[in-house]
Amino acid sequence: MEERWVLGIWDGHDSGAALIKGEKILVAVNEERLTRRKLEVGFPGLSIEACLKHAGIRPADVGTVAASTTDPAKTLTRLLPSLKEEYYLIRRRKKAPRRADPLRRAFKYRFTELSPNFISRALSRRHLEGRLVGMGFEDFRLELVDHHAAHASAAAACCGFPEALVLTLDGVGDGLCGSLWILRDGALTPFCALPAHTSLGIFFEYVTNLMNMRELEDEGKVMALANYAYPIPDGENPLMDIIGTQGIEIVSPYSSTQMFRRLKEVLWRFPSEQFAYMAQRVIERSIAALAGEALKRTGMKRLAVAGGVFSNVKMNMQLVKIPALERLYVFPHMGDGGLAIGAALAANRTIHGVTACLLTDLYLGPEKIEKIGTAPNFPDTGDIRIRRLDDPAAEAARLILDGEIILWFQGRMEIGPRALGHRSILARPDDRALKDRLNLLLKKRVWYQPFCPSILIEDAPALLETEGQEIRDNRFMTMGFRVRPERLPLMEGVINIDGTCRPQFVDNEEPRYRDLLLHLKKELGFGVVLNTSFNLHGEPMVCTPGEAVAMLRQTGIRHLIMEDVLIENTHAENR
Incomplete structure (x- = not known):
C-alpha cells in the first residue's frame, strides 16, 4: 500500500473528491460533473472512482482518506440521505415546499448551528468508513477535518x-x-x-x-x-x-x-x-x-x-x-465544493508535514482527452461535419472575430465554479448584441448578470485598474477589477453596469488558450475574449466529448473546436 496517497472527500453541497500525493494535487472533480445534477449533494462515489482511475491506482492503494464536517446536522443527513435530497429538490425549485416550511426553516438553521460532539463524530466516522470499505478501501486512516480547518488549509497551502x-x-x-x-x-x-x-x-x-x-x-x-x-x-x-x-x-x-x-x-x-x-x-x-x-x-x-x-x-x-x-x-474553489481539496491538504499537513501545494492552474479534472480523429469517434452525419485543424487557436480567433459564438473544449476539465478556457463558450468582448444573443441561445441568464473576460496577463494593466495589486494572486476569476474608461468600448460585452468585470488572467499555463488570445490581439489590439462556462442553463459544465457534441446539437451554435478538430453543426444558423 502506498501511504503517501491522500484522498479528500466531501459528501455535502457540491460534493466531490480530490487526490493528493506529496506537494501536488493530482486530480479533483465535483460529483455534479458526473451525475449531471448541478451542485450535487450525494456521496461522491463517482468522483472517487474517477480520481483513482486517473491516477491508475486501486482503493486499497490509498493510505489516508480525509473527510470534512461532522456536526449533528451533517451527520443526520449522512444517516438519512433523504433529508438532504428533499432539501436539494426544494432549494433548486424541483419540488414545492411543504406548508410547514417556516417551522422547518427555523429548525434547520438552529440545528445547523450546533457544534460537533463525540456522538456526531463517531456516527459520521462509522458511516464514512462503511461507505469507503464498500468501495474496496482497506487499512486506511480516516481523518475527520473540521469544516473551517479544511477551508483554511486550502487557502494556506495554495496561497x-x-x-x-x-x-x-x-x-x-x-x-x-x-x-x-x-x-x-x-x-x-x-x-x-x-x-x-x-x-x-x-x-x-x-x-x-x-x-x-x-x-x-x-x-x-x-x-x-x-x-x-x-x-x-x-x-x-x-x-x-x-x-x-x-x-x-x-x-x-x-x-x-x-x-x-x-x-x-x-x-x-x-x-x-x-x-x-x-x-x-x-x-x-x-x-x-x-x-x-x-x-x-x-x-x-x-x-x-x-x-x-x-x-x-x-x-x-x-x-x-x-x-x-x-x-x-x-482560494479559487472557495465554496464547499472545494472542501475535498481542503480536507486532503489538511490531512497532508498533519500526517506528512506537507505545508504548501501551489496551484499553477486549475485543469485538474479526471480525464485526459485523447487525440480525436475522424470516424468512428464522431462520424459525419447529416447534422455534423468534422475536419482536423492545423492551427485550432487561429481558426477559433477567426470565427470569433467574424462574429460567431464558438464552443471550446480542450484537455482536462477545470475544477471550481468558473470556466477557464478548457470548457468555455467564447465570443467577441466588444459586442453587446452578441452577448444578448448568447444569453438567448444558451445561458438564459437574468438580464442584469454580466459575462466575464479572459485577458492576457500582460495586457491587464492597460485594460484594468490594477494598481497596487499582484494580479497573479487572483488570476482565476476571483476578483473584480474596474475597466479603464478608455477601454470600455472594447469590453462592452464583459462589463457590469458600473464598469467592473471579473477577469481570468491567462499566462503560460494553457498554451493553446493563450495562443488564441494572441491571435485576437492582432486584430483587437489586446488579448481579450468573452468567456463563459460551457453548459446549458441550470446544468453543470460539460465533462466529456460526448456531452459537448450533444450540447452542440441542442443549440443554435454552429462550431465546436475540440482539441484540434472542428465540429460543425450544419443545422445551425450562420450567426
Missing part, C-alpha cells in the same frame, strides 16, 4: 505566502460561520473562531431566498442586481442594524430565525435592486472591517481567504482597499 492571516467565511459548518488563522513558516495556528449564530453568509443566503432566488446558488445574481440601485449612505441603510462587526467578532441583535423575519419586514419597503444593494453593502463593509482589524491585531500584511462568502468578487474588491494589506489571495 504561496510565507506568512499570512487566513480568514474563512461561509454560511455555517461545524458550529462556526468563519475562522481566523495565522500562517507562519508553514505552521497554521488557530487565532479566532466565529460562531455560527451570527453568520454573514446566512444573512446573504436569507436575502437571496427572500428575493425569490435559490440560496447557495444565486447569491451572484444578488451581487449583480445591486449594481443597478441608487447608492445611499451606509447610515441610511436599515440592514446595517441587522448584522455587522465589532472588532473581530460578527454581531447581531437577532437570532438566525429572527434575522429572517426582520429582513422580510424590510424587503417590502424597497425595490429589489435597492434591497440587493443594501445587503451587498452590509457584507462589503462588515468583512472589510473584520479583516482590517484582524490584520492590525496580528501585524500581518497578507491575507488568504476561503469559504463561499468570498465568491462575491465585489466584496473582494473592498478587501484590497484595506490600508494595511499588501497582498490578497482568494
